[in-house]
Amino acid sequence: MRPSPARLARQVPKPLKTKVQVFRGVVVQESTPTPRVLRRANILANGGSILPAPVPQAVDAKPPTLLETLMAKQRAAPESWPPNLRIEPTISRATWAPVKKGVRSKLKRMLKEA
Numbered sequence: 652m653r654p655s656p657a658r659l660a661r662q663v664p665k666p667l668k669t670k671v672q673v674f675r676g677v678v679v680q681e682s683t684p685t686p687r688v689l690r691r692a693n694i695l696a697n698g699g700s701i702l703p704a705p706v707p708q709a710v711d712a713k714p715p716t717l718l719e720t721l722m723a724k725q726r727a728a729p730e731s732w733p734p735n736l737r738i739e740p741t742i743s744r745a746t747w748a749p750v751k752k753g754v755r756s757k758l759k760r761m762l763k764e765a
Contacts, residue, residue: 739763 694701715723718741725732742762747755 691701718738722738722740725738739762747759750758
C-alpha cells in the first residue's frame with residue numbers, strides 16, 4: 652500500500668479522550684459520577700420502600716406469520732378447509748441438529764409432499 656495521509660492517520664495511535672478543564676493554569680479533570688449504593692436495611696428502616704424495575708414501554712411482539720394464521724384457521728374449522736390446500740409444517744434447524752448429515756437430506760425429501 653502506498654504511503655498517504657489517510658494511511659498515516661490509521662497507523663498513528665489516537666490519544667484517549669478525557670474531559671479536561673483549565674482554570675488559571677490549574678488543570679482539573681471532570682469527575683465521573685459514581686452510582687450511590689445504599690443498603691436495603693437502611694432504606695427499609697427509614698420507612699422507605701424499594702420499587703421493582705419498571706416494565707418496558709415498548710413490547711417487541713412479533714405478529715403471527717402467514718403460515719401460523721393459516722394453520723389456526725385450519726384448526727378452527729377443519730371441515731370447511733379446502734382439501735387441496737395442504738400446509739407443510741416448518742422444521743427448524745435445531746430440530747435437525749441431532750440427525751446425521753447423510754440422513755438429513757433423505758428425511759427432508761421424505762417429509763416434503765410431492
